[in-house]
Amino acid sequence: MEAKPPLPPFTQETAAQKVRLAEDAWNTRDPDRVVLVYTDDTRWRNRAEFPVGREQVRQFLVRKWAKELDYRLIKELWACSGNRIAVRFAYEYHDNTGQWFRAYGNENWEFNDQGFMMRRYASINDLAIKESERKYFWPLGRRPEDHPGLSDLEL
Structure with a gap:
């Protein structure tokens, strides 16, 4: 299996790179691409799904x-140590009725030596927002480099 750099043990710099790569992948909304960063036997907790x-x-x-x-x-790096990274994140979406939401969460990640994620534990809360309260306006896909991050947006 080919490696997925950056590899553990993580520094603040390499952990931040890993976080941005994950954000970029998830913003594609392409499940076939996203799953390639996880081990074949990855274990998740996402809200109440496992x-x-x-x-x-x-x-x-x-x-x-x-x-x-x-x-x-x-996504934003919160902390890292060895092969683990803690992340905080927020995302915006709407449902099929047009109601907008901002979801706030934290993730704990654990990686193998090749840089694949073995464990992902996520806690997430949704907040219904008005469309006028949205903060993310870039075209669908990768967040532009000049778009503010979570701390800049005071999220």
């Missing part, structure tokens, strides 16, 4: 992005 393995994760992501429309995500 997918195990790439295929269950892929199915989870297909369901997620079918419901969370116009999804845009920002």
